Amino acid sequence: MDENVRHILNESVGTISHLQVLSAFFQDETVYKIYVKTEVIHKTFEQNRDLDINRLELFHVQFTDTVIELLRKIKKTNEQNVSLLYEEVRVNREMIDRLDSSLNTEVTYKEDRVRQATKMSLSLRRLYEALSADSPDYPLSRNINAFSARYAQDFFTDIPPALFGELIQYTPAEVYSNAHAVIQRRLLGQLHKQNFNVTYHMGLKAGNQALEVYKFEDTSGATRFFLYLASGNVFVFVDPEKLHALPEESGASKKARLVRELTDKNTRLESTIQGTKTFIPDQVKALLNEYYRKISDINFLEQSDFEIQANILKTMLNTDTI
Numbered sequence: 001m002d003e004n005v006r007h008i009l010n011e012s013v014g015t016i017s018h019l020q021v022l023s024a025f026f027q028d029e030t031v032y033k034i035y036v037k038t039e040v041i042h043k044t045f046e047q048n049r050d051l052d053i054n055r056l057e058l059f060h061v062q063f064t065d066t067v068i069e070l071l072r073k074i075k076k077t078n079e080q081n082v083s084l085l086y087e088e089v090r091v092n093r094e095m096i097d098r099l100d101s102s103l104n105t106e107v108t109y110k111e112d113r114v115r116q117a118t119k120m121s122l123s124l125r126r127l128y129e130a131l132s133a134d135s136p137d138y139p140l141s142r143n144i145n146a147f148s149a150r151y152a153q154d155f156f157t158d159i160p161p162a163l164f165g166e167l168i169q170y171t172p173a174e175v176y177s178n179a180h181a182v183i184q185r186r187l188l189g190q191l192h193k194q195n196f197n198v199t200y201h202m203g204l205k206a207g208n209q210a211l212e213v214y215k216f217e218d219t220s221g222a223t224r225f226f227l228y229l230a231s232g233n234v235f236v237f238v239d240p241e242k243l244h245a246l247p248e249e250s251g252a253s254k255k256a257r258l259v260r261e262l263t264d265k266n267t268r269l270e271s272t273i274q275g276t277k278t279f280i281p282d283q284v285k286a287l288l289n290e291y292y293r294k295i296s297d298i299n300f301l302e303q304s305d306f307e308i309q310a311n312i313l314k315t316m317l318n319t320d321t322i
Helices: 003-026 029-047 053-101 106-133 146-155 161-167 185-193 240-244 254-277 282-295 306-317
Strands: 175-177 182-184 199-206 209-217 223-229 234-237
Touching: 003 029, 003 053, 029 053, 029 282, 053 254, 053 282, 106 146, 106 182, 106 185, 106 199, 106 209, 146 199, 146 209, 146 254, 161 199, 161 209, 175 185, 182 185, 185 234, 223 240
Parallel strands: 182 234
Antiparallel strands: 175 182, 199 209, 209 223, 223 234
């Protein structure tokens, strides 16, 4: 075999090998067909010594090398975009880890709601007894305000300060009070009839101020709601219509919701990464399809000038399309 022929065929094998790698990377049907057709053209020259081997070299220089350069440019751009996506995933994971380390879990919150209602029932009973006996003893359960301090920021529903102020208003003549607490007379009377059995309903907050909302059934079977203002140990009825107008607690802390949102976002990003790695712009796909159509023409190898056919590929390399 002539040394020049051997050299050109070996160079052709190397070029096709690069194209094969790119075909495997992009997993695109047109790119794969271009690779196969290029392999066929190589075999045609390898097996037919009557063909001018220099035309194979010219074909690769004008066409195959340009396609490879175009695909490599797209691959590099895609890899840069993927790097940005991976960095966003990394930052999100760091945030998730930080939130997890200090997260008030939903399970803990639900369990503590039950415990807080029990504490409140006991505190109200003791308040009733203290007011009845005019006792100076502090009637509320130990750490009764720890619940709001722990959960208000993450779980309580935000309300406007004006509404907060409106909810805690009461008429002094309609309350019992001592040095430790204030409670509406009608509320205390109805709670006494129900043996002070109350259920935690929800939490409200405006800035650093927090309200706990409790409910119980009165003697007629109707559900009544009252508020507990931790900062002043105030107990007052609340109009249920005002509560119904408020968004309900989600049952999840803000941190827990943020963790879920970040986790969901990372799932979407990781899915996007797979497509971004092998993305080929529509304009380039159209160009590659046209390129494949040209090299599949049975008269392609008989054309006298490959340069005219290759110009459009080179033009694409110098645009901002990729």
